[in-house]
Amino acid sequence: MTAYTVVDVGGTTLRVGRYDSATDRVDDVRRMPTEGMDRYPGDPVPVLQRRVVGQLVEVAGAALARHGTRHLGIAFAGPVDAAGRVPAAPTVWGRRGDPLPLRDLLRQRLGVPVTLVNDLTAAAWRYVDPGADQEAFCLITVSSGIGNKVFRSGEVLLHPDGHGGELGHWTCDLSPQAVPCDCGGRGHLGAIASGRGAVAAARRAAAADLSGFARSMLAGAELDAVALAAAARAGDPFATGVLRDGLRHLATAITAIFAAIGIRRYVIMGGFALAVGPRYATLLTEALHRLGCFGLTPTEIDEMVVLGEPDDDHGLIGAGRLLTHTPATPVPHPTPVPPLPAILHLSPPKPGQKGETTARSRGRARRGRAETGTAGRGRRAGSDRGEWVRGAGGRAAGRRPRRECGAGLPTAARPRPGRPDLRWIRLDVTDPVACAEVVDRVAPDGVVAVHGPSDVTWCEAEPGRAARLHETAAANLAATTAGRRLVLISTDNVFDGRAPGNDEDTPVAPANAYGRAKLRAERAIGTAGTVLRVSLVYGWEPAGTGKWLNFFAKCAYALRAGEPVEVPDGQWTTPVPVDDVAAVTVAALADGVPDLLHLGGPDRINRADWADRIAAGLGVPAGLVVRVPLARTRYASRPVNTCLTSTRLAGFLEEHGLRVRGVDDGIRDLLAQGVPCTS
The missing domain is CATH 3.30.420.40 (ATPase, nucleotide binding domain)
Known part of the structure; x- marks a missing residue:
C-alpha cells in the first residue's frame, strides 16, 4: 500500500x-x-x-x-x-x-x-x-x-x-x-x-x-x-x-x-x-x-x-x-544560484548627512568583467557587459522592473536594505579616489547615474549643498568611467515650465534649485556620456517607509483605502512608467546614442485628471479625488508644465524595439500587477 x-x-x-x-x-x-x-x-x-x-x-x-x-x-x-x-x-x-x-x-x-x-x-x-x-x-x-x-x-x-x-x-x-x-x-x-x-x-x-x-x-x-x-x-x-x-x-x-x-x-x-x-x-x-x-x-x-x-x-x-x-521526483541537491549580473547602486545621502552614501553591488567580477546574461535590446548580441547603476534618489533606479530589455539583463535594482542578492559598500561620493576604487572593484562596462538628492523641497531649502553634491558626484563619475558607457538621468525641471513642451533644442532655464543642481551635473558629465532627461516617473513602491511616494503610488494607496487625496489642479506633466524608463536607460547604454535624449510619456496630462483616471481604474468614487490649487500642495515648487517632448525619441525607440506607454496603459498594467508590500 x-x-x-x-x-x-x-x-x-x-x-x-x-x-x-x-x-x-x-x-x-x-x-x-x-x-x-x-x-x-x-x-x-x-x-x-x-x-x-x-x-x-x-x-x-x-x-x-x-x-x-x-x-x-x-x-x-x-x-x-x-x-x-x-x-x-x-x-x-x-x-x-x-x-x-x-x-x-x-x-x-x-x-x-x-x-x-x-x-x-x-x-x-x-x-x-x-x-x-x-x-x-x-x-x-x-x-x-x-x-x-x-x-x-x-x-x-x-x-x-x-x-x-x-x-x-x-x-x-x-x-x-x-x-x-x-x-x-x-x-x-x-x-x-x-x-x-x-x-x-x-x-x-x-x-x-x-x-x-x-x-x-x-x-x-x-x-x-x-x-x-x-x-x-x-x-x-x-x-x-x-x-x-x-x-x-x-x-x-x-x-x-x-x-x-x-x-x-x-x-x-x-x-x-x-x-x-x-x-x-x-x-x-x-x-x-x-x-x-x-x-x-x-x-x-x-x-x-x-x-x-x-x-x-x-x-x-x-x-x-x-x-x-506519476510519482514525485526526489528532492534534488541544492543547485548553486547562477551569479547575478553586476549592478552597483549608490544611494544618495539623506538630508543632514555628509557626502557619504551607500553602494550596493550585485553579482561578482570574473576576469575583469561582470557576469551578466543574454544581451538585451540596444546591445550587441553576445555582449558580456554589466551595468553600474549609481544612485537611488531618482525613481528610475527605484525598482527592478518586471519587464526587462532582453532575457537575463536586469535594468535596475530596488533600493531596499536586507536583500541577500546585494553587497553593500559605504562610499563618500565626494571623494574621487573612493569612487575610482569602487569602480575598479566592480569592473562594470556601463554606468547609469541616478543620483540625488532628489527631494525638490529639500533642494529648495539647501540649494548650494544640493548643487555641490550633484555636480561633484557627476564629475567623479565622469572621471572614473573612461572607456565605459555612462548615462546620467536628469530631469524636466531644467526648464521653467512656461512652454507646454520642451524638446532637446529648447534652451534650458531651471525652474527651481533641483533643476539647477541637475543642470550642473549635466555640465559636469560633458561629453563623457549621455544625458537622459526624464519626465515624471511612476510605479508601485513600498509605502510606510517615510519616503516621499511618487504621484501614482500616493494616489493609488490612498484611493484603494477609500481615503480622499488632494491633488494639484493645473500642474501638467508627461508621465512615464518606471519599467519603460528602465528599458530606455539600458538601451541608452549602447554605442552611438545621442549625447542628449528626452524621455516623456506620449500623454500630456493635468495631475488632477491623472488622479481621476487612477480612481476610475480602481473603481472607487471620483469624489475621493479633491482638486486644490498647486500652491497648496507639496508640488508648489514645481513648474506649471513639467513636460518633455523629443525630436529624437521616436527613432531611438524604433531602433531598439521599445515603446513608451501612455497614462491609461500604464495605470491598467500597474493595477493588474497588484499592490506591493507596504513596508
Missing part, C-alpha cells in the same frame, strides 16, 4: 488529508480557512504570499508526520508552470504579484518530494481512467472563482508556463460598467458567474428591485453563497433569475470550447455549483439550448453537462491519483 499526504489550497478553504492508493480514498481530512485575501482583505500580495507559504509549511509538515508519508501533493487554486512556480493566484492573493516558486520553497523547508499542480489539473485526475481510451472532457469548477481544464489523450492540455484553464478570466463583458475581477481586470467570467460573482450580482439586483427581492426567500436573511445556493436549489424566482444571468455567460464559453476543439463532455464541480445541485446543471443546459451548439441535436446537448461527485475532495483525490501514476 502507498499513501500520500495531499493538500488542496482554495481561495477560501485549505484542505489536507491522507490519500490511500489501494482504496482510492482520502481520510484524516482537515479543513481550515486559507490564509489569503478572503481572510485578510487589503493585505498586500507579498504579505499574503508569505502567509500562505507559512501555513502550508505548518499544516503539511504536521500532516506528513501524522501520516508517516514521504511524498506531498498539492492542488493549488491558480496557474502553475512546469517549474512549480505560481505566476498568479487571483482568488488566493488577489492582484498579480511576483511569481512565487512555491514547489521549491516547500521542498526546501519540508525536505520531501513535492508535486504541485493547479487544483483543476489535480481534480481532472479524479475523472481519468488511466490506460483507457477515454473520451476527452472539460472539467469546470464554479466556486469562489471559475476555472477549467481540458483532459485529452491522457493529459491535461496546458502550456509549460502554466497558461490555460483560466476560463474565469475570459472577458465576457466589454461594457464600461463591467464588474471588477479579483485579478484587477473587469468583465471576467469569474467575476460574473462564480459563487462570489453570483452573490455580488444578487446584492446589486436586490438594491435595484426592492419589491422583487422582498418576495424572495432571501429577504431578511444574510445574502451569502450558502443562502443563494439554497434559494436557487429550491426554485426561488429571484435567485433563479440571478443565476440565469450569470449562466448565459458560462454557456457562451462552453459553446466556444465546443466549436473550437469539439469537447462534448463537461463535468461541473466546485462548492457553489454543487451546493445548487442538479438544478445548476438544468439551468446551464437550458442556456446551452438557447444558444445552440453547432452540429449537435437537442438530445446531444442534453448529454453535455454532468455534475461532479458531490463532495469537496476533488483536489485531494486527484492529487493522490496523480502521485500514484
Whole structure:
C-alpha cells in the first residue's frame, strides 16, 4: 500500500488529508480557512504570499508526520508552470504579484518530494481512467472563482508556463460598467458567474428591485453563497433569475470550447455549483439550448453537462491519483544560484548627512568583467557587459522592473536594505579616489547615474549643498568611467515650465534649485556620456517607509483605502512608467546614442485628471479625488508644465524595439500587477 499526504489550497478553504492508493480514498481530512485575501482583505500580495507559504509549511509538515508519508501533493487554486512556480493566484492573493516558486520553497523547508499542480489539473485526475481510451472532457469548477481544464489523450492540455484553464478570466463583458475581477481586470467570467460573482450580482439586483427581492426567500436573511445556493436549489424566482444571468455567460464559453476543439463532455464541480445541485446543471443546459451548439441535436446537448461527485475532495483525490501514476521526483541537491549580473547602486545621502552614501553591488567580477546574461535590446548580441547603476534618489533606479530589455539583463535594482542578492559598500561620493576604487572593484562596462538628492523641497531649502553634491558626484563619475558607457538621468525641471513642451533644442532655464543642481551635473558629465532627461516617473513602491511616494503610488494607496487625496489642479506633466524608463536607460547604454535624449510619456496630462483616471481604474468614487490649487500642495515648487517632448525619441525607440506607454496603459498594467508590500 502507498499513501500520500495531499493538500488542496482554495481561495477560501485549505484542505489536507491522507490519500490511500489501494482504496482510492482520502481520510484524516482537515479543513481550515486559507490564509489569503478572503481572510485578510487589503493585505498586500507579498504579505499574503508569505502567509500562505507559512501555513502550508505548518499544516503539511504536521500532516506528513501524522501520516508517516514521504511524498506531498498539492492542488493549488491558480496557474502553475512546469517549474512549480505560481505566476498568479487571483482568488488566493488577489492582484498579480511576483511569481512565487512555491514547489521549491516547500521542498526546501519540508525536505520531501513535492508535486504541485493547479487544483483543476489535480481534480481532472479524479475523472481519468488511466490506460483507457477515454473520451476527452472539460472539467469546470464554479466556486469562489471559475476555472477549467481540458483532459485529452491522457493529459491535461496546458502550456509549460502554466497558461490555460483560466476560463474565469475570459472577458465576457466589454461594457464600461463591467464588474471588477479579483485579478484587477473587469468583465471576467469569474467575476460574473462564480459563487462570489453570483452573490455580488444578487446584492446589486436586490438594491435595484426592492419589491422583487422582498418576495424572495432571501429577504431578511444574510445574502451569502450558502443562502443563494439554497434559494436557487429550491426554485426561488429571484435567485433563479440571478443565476440565469450569470449562466448565459458560462454557456457562451462552453459553446466556444465546443466549436473550437469539439469537447462534448463537461463535468461541473466546485462548492457553489454543487451546493445548487442538479438544478445548476438544468439551468446551464437550458442556456446551452438557447444558444445552440453547432452540429449537435437537442438530445446531444442534453448529454453535455454532468455534475461532479458531490463532495469537496476533488483536489485531494486527484492529487493522490496523480502521485500514484506519476510519482514525485526526489528532492534534488541544492543547485548553486547562477551569479547575478553586476549592478552597483549608490544611494544618495539623506538630508543632514555628509557626502557619504551607500553602494550596493550585485553579482561578482570574473576576469575583469561582470557576469551578466543574454544581451538585451540596444546591445550587441553576445555582449558580456554589466551595468553600474549609481544612485537611488531618482525613481528610475527605484525598482527592478518586471519587464526587462532582453532575457537575463536586469535594468535596475530596488533600493531596499536586507536583500541577500546585494553587497553593500559605504562610499563618500565626494571623494574621487573612493569612487575610482569602487569602480575598479566592480569592473562594470556601463554606468547609469541616478543620483540625488532628489527631494525638490529639500533642494529648495539647501540649494548650494544640493548643487555641490550633484555636480561633484557627476564629475567623479565622469572621471572614473573612461572607456565605459555612462548615462546620467536628469530631469524636466531644467526648464521653467512656461512652454507646454520642451524638446532637446529648447534652451534650458531651471525652474527651481533641483533643476539647477541637475543642470550642473549635466555640465559636469560633458561629453563623457549621455544625458537622459526624464519626465515624471511612476510605479508601485513600498509605502510606510517615510519616503516621499511618487504621484501614482500616493494616489493609488490612498484611493484603494477609500481615503480622499488632494491633488494639484493645473500642474501638467508627461508621465512615464518606471519599467519603460528602465528599458530606455539600458538601451541608452549602447554605442552611438545621442549625447542628449528626452524621455516623456506620449500623454500630456493635468495631475488632477491623472488622479481621476487612477480612481476610475480602481473603481472607487471620483469624489475621493479633491482638486486644490498647486500652491497648496507639496508640488508648489514645481513648474506649471513639467513636460518633455523629443525630436529624437521616436527613432531611438524604433531602433531598439521599445515603446513608451501612455497614462491609461500604464495605470491598467500597474493595477493588474497588484499592490506591493507596504513596508
